[in-house]
Every structure is written in structure tokens, then in C-alpha cells.
Amino acid sequence: MNVATIKYYDVANGPGVRVSLYVSGCRNRCKGCFNKETWDFNYGRPFSKEDEDAILKGMEPDYIKGFSLLGGDPFEPENQLALVEFMERLKAAYPNKTVWAYTGYDFERDLLTGKKGDIDVTMRLLKCIDVLVDGRFVEELKNPNLLFRGSSNQRIILVRQSLERDEVVKLVAFTPRLYIRAFNLCDEAALFDILGDKDTMKYVEPPFDRKRTAEWLKGFCMAEGNAYAVEHRESGKLVGYVMCKPAGADRRELGWIFHRDCLRQGYAFEAVSAVIDHVFAELGVFEVTASAVECNEASIALMRKLGMKFTGSEKEGQTLLMSYAKNKGNK
Numbered sequence: 001m002n003v004a005t006i007k008y009y010d011v012a013n014g015p016g017v018r019v020s021l022y023v024s025g026c027r028n029r030c031k032g033c034f035n036k037e038t039w040d041f042n043y044g045r046p047f048s049k050e051d052e053d054a055i056l057k058g059m060e061p062d063y064i065k066g067f068s069l070l071g072g073d074p075f076e077p078e079n080q081l082a083l084v085e086f087m088e089r090l091k092a093a094y095p096n097k098t099v100w101a102y103t104g105y106d107f108e109r110d111l112l113t114g115k116k117g118d119i120d121v122t123m124r125l126l127k128c129i130d131v132l133v134d135g136r137f138v139e140e141l142k143n144p145n146l147l148f149r150g151s152s153n154q155r156i157i158l159v160r161q162s163l164e165r166d167e168v169v170k171l172v173a174f175t176p177r178l179y180i181r182a183f184n185l186c187d188e189a190a191l192f193d194i195l196g197d198k199d200t201m202k203y204v205e206p207p208f209d210r211k212r213t214a215e216w217l218k219g220f221c222m223a224e225g226n227a228y229a230v231e232h233r234e235s236g237k238l239v240g241y242v243m244c245k246p247a248g249a250d251r252r253e254l255g256w257i258f259h260r261d262c263l264r265q266g267y268a269f270e271a272v273s274a275v276i277d278h279v280f281a282e283l284g285v286f287e288v289t290a291s292a293v294e295c296n297e298a299s300i301a302l303m304r305k306l307g308m309k310f311t312g313s314e315k316e317g318q319t320l321l322m323s324y325a326k327n328k329g330n331k
Ligand code: SF4
Pocket: 026, 027, 028, 029, 030, 033, 034, 035, 036, 038, 071, 072, 073, 103, 104, 105, 136, 137
């Protein structure tokens, strides 16, 4: 395998400062590819043992948050073969630094079926990767505001979670402690633990039973895509639920419910801030709104902390429903 470039201080291809390896060779030939010279498997120079050692050494400083693998396409069969042992070495040396990889191929259709090389090699390589950005670059869907990808068809996939749950777990946003991701069927029990709790739901509506949780998960959260799961990165636990429901072409209605054991730790502020940044930057949203009953002081304080401004109130039963909003550009 040839290497096109190695960067020891890369901030463009994953979170934080990273070491990046650009391999040569790609058969995808996407129109508008930013890296055409790397289509040629002979571009650059052979990837050597010295390169491997230099990358591992370059990963040492604490400020290096992870490693990114891109190209070219690291999932071309010959590149997988050349990379797999090195990647296992890298992951063993730095288990707490994240590995991001980019491929023009499709995670389920091309990689998990073994269409792109020996399935055992592909799976070994995937197990070294935390986050995979998959799919061809589509020039018509190009959006410079997207998080760590070029076109909106490309997905950011949490690999370990997807392999464990046997369904694709798509990442929407992240913070140092949390992943904000799409909901999956495997979330049902954990979601019930949140929505089925009487105290947690006291300002929202009566607690959900198991059947209603399952229907809510499948319909509102997954099919309609109206809510995101908030997962604690270190433990993998579902700590919260953030509603992000379209309310017009450029407006989203937000709401949040966090597990009773995860209150007063700043998770809600962290997660909802990331969701707001995501919808403003990536979805063309201009305004987010949220509301809470007057006595829900914690939610009202959070709306203020998020920079949302009071827009009005209306009577709801015996209490007042307080509404807040924030526009893009308002800090
Ligand atoms: S997969 Fe990446 S490197 Fe390959 S053609 Fe598409 S954009 Fe270019």
C-alpha cells in the first residue's frame, strides 16, 4: 500500500487535534472528489514500518485526541490487508484515543457483506475504528457546514455500537462526555427507564408504560426522526432524550428529559447546546423554541442558560406554560 500523506497535526477530520493517514488508491471516483490524485494506488510512496512507528510516536502527546484514516479509500481490499495489523497495533497502544475512518463504500451494503475484501479482515479493521464516515461524496449534496463530512448523504456511524446492536447507530453530534445519536430499537428498555419514571415525568405528562414507550420509540423517535438519544460516551448508557421536532421549514421545537440519576451534572445543557449547534449549522434552521410549565424551574433556568429568550406564556390547566426561543446568531 502507498501512503499519500501523513499529518501529525490535523484538526479537520475528526474531533480535536489528530494524526491522520491518507492512503493511496480509490475506485469510487466520486464527481468533485477533493483528492483525485489519491485514486491512483501508486500515488505517493510505500507505507513503511518507519511510518508506522512515527505515527505511533506522533500519537503520544496528550493533546492528540485520536487518529484519522482516510485517502483514497482505506477500505479498498488491498488497503484493508495492508492496514489491519497496524491498526490493531495502534488501537492496542491507544485504547482511549478515538479512531475515525472515512470510506466511500456503504457500511452495511459493502463492508458488512464482505463485498470489499475478506470479511474477516474487514471486521478486524472495523473493530479498530470508533467512528466511520461512509458513503460516496455527492457533489450536489455538498454542504461546507456539515460536521466532518463533505455531502449530506454521508453518515457518521458509531461502529462498536452498530456491530453490537446489529443496526446502524448514526451520530448526530457529540460533546466531550456525550454522543447525541439517532435512536435504535435496542434503546427501548433504557428509554422506558426514563419515560416510565413518575418523578422524571412530573412536569411533562403521565409516565409511559412499556407499550407506549415501544410505540413512541418506533414512531416518533425513529420513523419520524423527532428525537435524539443522548448516550454517555464512557459507559455507553442512555442518559437522556432530546426532542428536536420540525415546526416549520426553518424552525425546530426542542424538549429534553434526562434520567433521574443523571440530573445536576450538566448533561442536559451539554446535549441541548450540541443539538442547537447541529440544527443551526447543518439543517438550515433559523429558530429553536422550547416551553416548560411555570413550576419547572430547572427547565426554565436551562432555557435561559442556553441563551433562549422568553416569548410569552399561555394557561395550561392550573399552571402557565412559559415559552422561549433562540435565533441563529443570537448568543
Ligand atoms: S471515496 Fe473519497 S477519495 Fe474516493 S473518489 Fe470519493 S471522495 Fe474521492
